[in-house]
Amino acid sequence: MDETIPRLAVYKFTSCDGCQLAFLNAGEALLTLSGLVEIVHFSELGKVDPDAKVDIAFVEGSISTPDEEEKIKRIRENSRYIITIGACATAGGIQALRNFGSHENWIASVYASPEHIKTLNTSSAISRHIKVDWELWGCPVNTKQVMDAIRSLLSNASPRIKRDAVCIECKRKGNVCVLVAKNEPCMGPVTQTGCGALCPSVGRACYGCYGPNENPNPQSLGQWFEQYEGLSKEAIANRFLHINNQAPAFNQAGQYFKGIKITNE
Ligand code: SF4
Ligand code: SF4
Ligand code: SF4
Known part of the structure; x- marks a missing residue:
């Protein structure tokens, strides 16, 4: 970063706004941040200047409409660094479930006048459209991860994003393993860390909202689910083809168990 105060923006695409709330939930850290950067665009915060030049751009949401395809290219031109936040931006999100079927049928089943709806066939990750510098996963993204990424960039360092499995964090916390x-x-075992093993810490199974960890083996885990937990192939496929269904490792595992071909274009 140069000597002038860095300019920061938070942009929204197709999403529920939950990841933007990760910023707003930062409390005192947000106040500190406002003294370190100039927030030039963040509509949830009441700042609107979508075509501003910025140093750090956070992007929430997936690309689902022709307008969004254009808008994300402009943001890339205007931004020094782009960090995508959340499952929608990194792997399509829940709205990417439509990639499995006909988007015309989906629109007709939802809207009374489908002819007024302009949308793409698919919902896709931001990285399928532009170069992304870093990705922070999760649904929603973790507030601490976002703040750590900003602090790193303000210190002229690359954000350190851990890709270990949730199991590692779970063991560190001494949780009883719900799988066993x-x-x-x-x-x-196949999901990346970042949430503090939130679900297993309260006795619930992780459903993979942080997307695949580094070098996962989802086929092997799926076979375990089938052999030892009695899950059907379809139930296993649905676990992988959920909110991170455009992440290649989960997408391939889903296809493997369901035997379907998914449209990614
Ligand atoms: S990743 Fe989850 S919380 Fe974030 S915008 Fe998408 S649906 Fe909302
Ligand atoms: S509960 Fe889940 S995340 Fe925790 S150690 Fe067991 S399999 Fe891994
Ligand atoms: S344990 Fe799994 S499902 Fe729960 S918050 Fe963490 S990554 Fe998401």
Whole structure:
């Protein structure tokens, strides 16, 4: 970063706004941040200047409409660094479930006048459209991860994003393993850390909201679910083809168990 105060923006695409709330939930850290950067665009915060030149751009949401395809290219031209936040921006999000079917049928089943709706066939990750510098996963993204990324960039360092499995964090916390002790189909072995093993810490199975960890083996985990937990192939496929269904490792595992071909274009 240069000597002048860095300019920061938070942009929204197709999403529920939950990841932007990760910023707003930062409390005192947000006040500190406002003294370190100039927030030039963040509509949830009441700042609107979508075509401003910025140093750090956070992007929430997936690309689902022709307008969004254009808008994300402009943001890339205007931004020094782009960090995508959340499952929608990094892997399509829940709205990417439509990629499995006909988008015309989906629109007709939802809207009374579908002819007024302009949308793409698919919902896709931001990185399928532009170069992304870093990705922070999760649904929603973790507030601490966002703040750590900003602090790193303000110190002229690359954000350090851990890609370990949730299991590592779970073991550090001394949690009882729900996969072993309760026969729950926990996706922690193939999901990247960042949430503090939130679900297993309260006795629930991880459902993979942080997307695949580094070098995952989802086929092997799926076979475990089938063999030891009695899940059907379809139930296993649905676990991988959920909010991170455009992440290649989960997408391929989903296809493997369901035997379907998914449209990614
Ligand atoms: S990743 Fe989850 S919380 Fe974030 S915008 Fe998408 S749906 Fe909302
Ligand atoms: S509960 Fe889940 S995340 Fe935790 S150690 Fe067991 S399999 Fe891994
Ligand atoms: S344990 Fe899994 S499902 Fe729960 S918050 Fe963490 S990554 Fe998401």
